[in-house]
Amino acid sequence: MMRKNEPIVQIKNLSKKINNKTIIDDLSFELFPGEVYGFLGPNGAGKTTTIRMMVGLMEATKGQVFIKGQSIQKDFKNAIAEVGGIVENPEMYKFLSGYKNLVHYSRMVKGVSKERIDQVVQLVGLENRIHEKVKNYSLGMRQRLGLAQALLHSPSLLILDEPTNGLDPSGIHEIRNYLRKIAHEDGVSVLVSSHLLSEMEMMCDRIAIIQNGKLIDVQTVDDFVGRDLQVKGRFTVVPVDKAKTILETAYQDKKIEVKEDIIALDIEKEDVPAVVSLLVKNDIRIYSVQANAMTLEEKFLEVTGGNQIV
Numbered sequence: 001m002m003r004k005n006e007p008i009v010q011i012k013n014l015s016k017k018i019n020n021k022t023i024i025d026d027l028s029f030e031l032f033p034g035e036v037y038g039f040l041g042p043n044g045a046g047k048t049t050t051i052r053m054m055v056g057l058m059e060a061t062k063g064q065v066f067i068k069g070q071s072i073q074k075d076f077k078n079a080i081a082e083v084g085g086i087v088e089n090p091e092m093y094k095f096l097s098g099y100k101n102l103v104h105y106s107r108m109v110k111g112v113s114k115e116r117i118d119q120v121v122q123l124v125g126l127e128n129r130i131h132e133k134v135k136n137y138s139l140g141m142r143q144r145l146g147l148a149q150a151l152l153h154s155p156s157l158l159i160l161d162e163p164t165n166g167l168d169p170s171g172i173h174e175i176r177n178y179l180r181k182i183a184h185e186d187g188v189s190v191l192v193s194s195h196l197l198s199e200m201e202m203m204c205d206r207i208a209i210i211q212n213g214k215l216i217d218v219q220t221v222d223d224f225v226g227r228d229l230q231v232k233g234r235f236t237v238v239p240v241d242k243a244k245t246i247l248e249t250a251y252q253d254k255k256i257e258v259k260e261d262i263i264a265l266d267i268e269k270e271d272v273p274a275v276v277s278l279l280v281k282n283d284i285r286i287y288s289v290q291a292n293a294m295t296l297e298e299k300f301l302e303v304t305g306g307n308q309i310v
């Protein structure tokens with residue numbers, strides 16, 4: 001049995017140079033069983049390149065990738081046996097049913113039973129449609145079939161590059177739920193890449209931010225957002241100029257923004273009542289108060305210096 005705190009994936013000082021240009025710069029990170037790990041970064045940051053090196057589709061210039069302790073470079077066969085992935089679009093036979101596609105694929109993989117096929121079909125919620133031809137599937141259903149295929153050999157690690165690309169909101173919602181279920185109930189580690197912040201926030205347990213080939217931050221989503229602590233306080237006030245002066249004096253280290261009659265500042269949630277009473281004491285009329293947790297997007301902009309978000 002694998003101990004809970006033993007990593008499934010260990011990336012050690014991974015680098016990639018192409019034509020003397022450093023594309024991936026000394027990346028190190030770990031993935032643990034049962035977590036959904038998000039690889040977040042703007043277009044061109046190096047997410048796909050890293051994933052391609054992780055699954056042996058591209059050679060690393062330096063560094064190592066271990067899957068369950070086995071090196072992708074030195075012990076490829078054993079290491080890759082632990083990986084399921086949809087890195088490039090999965091090949092499906094459109095004129096066969098979803099089920100026949102899985103049966104066909106299972107013949108190429110060692111030790112996949114009929115029961116396992118039924119199990120993965122159920123896991124991705126395709127049991128009612130699995131005997132229909134793939135050509136009649138929606139994009140979301142095809143994605144789920146791809147997921148079923150990737151899960152057939154019971155991998156310890158599932159890698160999905162931009163898994164929700166092209167899906168509508170309900171498709172995104174479904175995939176997100178399946179991935180969380182696979183990770184949290186079956187203990188699979190899931191690595192997903194995306195440039196969509198809001199999506200990562202809902203899907204992942206931990207997020208690594210990559211920019212220009214470098215890992216600039218890794219945090220749990222809760223810590224990242226500081227869900228319970230940091231809020232964006234928005235106060236609709238009259239007169240707004242006077243309120244601004246008062247708050248600027250009281251909160252000199254905070255960024256204070258004004259838009260029409262709304263004044264906004266990033267503060268601790270616990271400070272909101274103090275701001276309200278300070279304004280009231282100074283005869284400022286307050287028409288509304290909002291204190292929303294900072295979104296990952298706001299946080300991400302803060303961390304990356306606010307550029308290059310798609």
Ligand SMILES: Nc1ncnc2c1ncn2[C@@H]1O[C@H](COP(=O)(O)OP(=O)(O)OP(=O)(O)O)[C@@H](O)[C@H]1O
Nearest residue numbers: 018023041042043044045046047048049050194195
């Ligand atoms: N074979 C290659 N030759 C030269 N440059 C490459 C090659 N592959 C990738 N790059 C460059 O490496 C950088 C990282 O690309 P990569 O596709 O890994 O980024 P990404 O984070 O996956 O972006 P996206 O969200 O657009 O998929 C880019 O600047 C890209 O142009």
